[in-house]
Amino acid sequence: MMELDDKDRAIIRVLKGDGGLNAGEVGKAIGLTQPAAWRRIKRLEQGGVILGRRVQLNKGALGFDVVVYLGVKLAAKGRVGLEDFERAVCAIPEVQLVQHVLGIYDYRLKVVARDLSDFERILRRRIMTLPGVGEVESNVMLSEVG
Amino acid sequence: MDRRILRHLQEDGSLTMSELAERAGLSSGACWRRVEKLEVAGVIVGREVVLDYRAMGYAVEVFLRITLDKTRSNAFDEFIAAAQKIPEVGAIQTLLGRVDIRMDVRARDLAHYQEIYKGRILGLPHINDVEALMLISEVKNTEALPI
Numbered sequence: 001m002m003e004l005d006d007k008d009r010a011i012i013r014v015l016k017g018d019g020g021l022n023a024g025e026v027g028k029a030i031g032l033t034q035p036a037a038w039r040r041i042k043r044l045e046q047g048g049v050i051l052g053r054r055v056q057l058n059k060g061a062l063g064f065d066v067v068v069y070l071g072v073k074l075a076a077k078g079r080v081g082l083e084d085f086e087r088a089v090c091a092i093p094e095v096q097l098v099q100h101v102l103g104i105y106d107y108r109l110k111v112v113a114r115d116l117s118d119f120e121r122i123l124r125r126r127i128m129t130l131p132g133v134g135e136v137e138s139n140v141m142l143s144e145v146g
Numbered sequence: 147m148d149r150r151i152l153r154h155l156q157e158d159g160s161l162t163m164s165e166l167a168e169r170a171g172l173s174s175g176a177c178w179r180r181v182e183k184l185e186v187a188g189v190i191v192g193r194e195v196v197l198d199y200r201a202m203g204y205a206v207e208v209f210l211r212i213t214l215d216k217t218r219s220n221a222f223d224e225f226i227a228a229a230q231k232i233p234e235v236g237a238i239q240t241l242l243g244r245v246d247i248r249m250d251v252r253a254r255d256l257a258h259y260q261e262i263y264k265g266r267i268l269g270l271p272h273i274n275d276v277e278a279l280m281l282i283s284e285v286k287n288t289e290a291l292p293i
Contacts, residue, residue, distance in 0.1 A: 001203045012197065020193035048201040054159035054289055056191040057152065064291055069241065069248065071279075086285050093292035101209065103279035108209065112291060139243030145226060 002047035007032065011040055012049070019053050059112060066113040067141040070127065071105035075134030084131045092126045105137070116140075147172070149293050151180055152189070156290040159193055204252040206259045207281040210267065211245040213274045221272035222246070232266045245277070 004012075010030040015021065021029070027037030044050045059067070074085060082100070089098050089109065097110035111127075113119035127136060147170070154169045155161065161169070167177035184190045199207065214221045222240060229235050229249060236250035251267070253259035267276070 002201055004202060012195075012202075015195045016197070018192060019195040048198055051196040051198050052160060053193050053195055055152075055155040056194050056289065057156070057291060058188050058191050059291065061187065061189045062152075062291055062293055069239075090286045093290075095286065096288050096290070097284075098286040099209075099284050100282040101279040102282055104277060105279060107285075108279060137244060139241035139245055139248070142240045142242055144237060144239045145230065 002044075002049055004049070008040060008044060008049075011037065011044065015041075015050070019056075063114050064112045065115055066119050068111045068113065068119055069139045069141060070109040070111060071137040071139075072107040072109060072127075072133060073104075073135040074106045074132045085133070088130050089127075092122070094122050094126070148180060148184060148189075151177065151184070152293055155190070156288075156293075199252050203254055205255055206253040208251045208253070208259060209279045209281070210247075210249050210251060211277040211279070212247040212249070213244075214246045215272045215274045216246070218272050224271045225273070228270050232262070234262050234266075 007030065011026055014026050014029045023038035023041055024034040026032075026041065027034050030037075032040070041050070059065070074082075085107075086098065086100075089095055089107070094111050094113060095109055096112055097108070099108040100106070101108050109127075111119065111122060113122055123136070123138070127133065150170050151166065151172075154166055163178055163181070164174045166181070167174040170177060172180070181190065212225075214225055218224075225247065226238055226240075229238055229247075232251075234251050234253060236252060238247065238249040240247055251259065251262060253262055
């Protein structure tokens, strides 16, 4: 774990608002010179706090109108290894997020689809046929804030 | 060609324009024009940083799945407005399904989580039921679209 001071936290807040800013712009937003901001950002990257940057695409503009969160229970724990399930689910391109969780489900998945019939196809052909899959609950995302 | 550019950008968001041009097999001028067009058209929204909250000392991440008392007409709005004021609450999503809302809560440890849960979460308006899933490990996390 990395010790952070108020300036580090301010940098993280600014970058969370806009990940495309360079060190000079980040510095300007919080009252640091470009080199000072650059050094701190580098330190946050080396300390593993900032893992990287990724491009944000407009899902709707690219034809992906549906996001569904799935809760998955494995049917036969132990018989089929978790690794088999994890390997197969990660290979599905429409699955963006796979989280192993503790609670009423074993895994949480986020799936993107073009529309509801596309989602149905993914659910039937890809998800329900995964090794060891048991009960699956779907919740379609309507909106997101924060 | 636009798809090829987007695929390379999805793979590595830190690429410079000349690296991107080289991978996509374009001159950097042509590549720059295409990226700018995709930005103006709103296909590329921007860039985001990927943060590791565990490295910042937030060891516990819990996903709460909440059903609201829908007999109250303004339940959603009032709940979301109040939940957004809790600093440890990350994304809040409204859902169509068995649960109405899901949201992320990050805490330093289990005692801190307990404090947030008892002190803040359970005080939110119009809650009918709360289910919690605690993150053990993240097996895959990408924003990449199958394009």
